[in-house]
Amino acid sequence: MRAMLLRRISDLAREKEPLELADIPVPVPADDEVLLEVSACGVCHTELDEIEGRTPPPHFPVVPGHEVIGKVVERGKACTLLDVGARVGVGWIHHSDGTEFENLSDAFCATGRDVNGGYAEYMTVPERYACQVPDAFGDLDAAPLLCAGAVGYRALRLTGLRDGEALGLTGFGGSGHLVLQYAKHLYPSSPIYVFARDADAQQFARELGANWSGDTTATPPAPCRAIIDTTPAWQPVLSALAVLEPGGRLVINAIRKEAGDVALMTSIRYEKHLWMEKEIKSVANVTARDVADSLAVAAAVPVCVEVETYPLEAANEALLSLRAGAIRGAKVLAIRH
Ligand SMILES: [Zn+2]
16 A cells, blocks of 8 residues: 655754655554545644654654544454444544543554554554544545544643633644634634734634634733643743733643744743743643544534645645645645545
């Protein structure tokens, strides 16, 4: 089968083709696994973190990709939940211990980092970590819901927001544009303020119903009860803390922060950024339940997913374009479509 392989850590400032197109054997499902014929796989910022070594794969080569939509074409002999032909999605969680905190467990195993993922024509996954995809979505539209949508939904839950309280979103790419729609559905009376560097992203946020949008460092019309940060940088952390209301919470939804502007954090001022019981919380991974619940919410909204598609062999181009920033919506590889 065709697959894009990551063979080593590389510096994307110099390396323009970090993944290599290869022909590798179709994987064989274990007893509790299904074999999926992959139709689409979303391209996520976490792939950049893997390639550049901020969250390195434990072994090479590995097939990246954790926003996978596919069709069950074979079942391991212990499978009982999914039939051949079922259309399913696989997110960042490939398998874990099945507990409420399986996202934080040592048993957590990430799709496309710890095991092969969806930048390929086929992949295997334990059937209980493959989630049925609502009919409301096509394969390409559904792919970004598996990561950006699922972890965004978890971030939204972790804000502890109540309807009517102001929500901020700093960074407005693949995850932000979904979270805004989930938030409007779940908290219809809450004003939503979007902070983004890019003028197009600010405009896009208003089109999707944000009550206000402005630059990362701008001051919103009112302080926020909670802010979700989906950026790889530090300026948004500092700026967000400054505009939280007393008792407010900043939820950082990023697997790793880049070192570029970390020196800014030395200008943090306790009385401005942390005093008055402000909190900072990170989001780590997702549970199988986050994936399933977020898909149900996405279908109930129903969310509008903006995607830009690339063929499998153009994965490097998609990754470099993501790294360059200025994205609207989400990038998706159309594989068997
Ligand atoms: Zn992701």
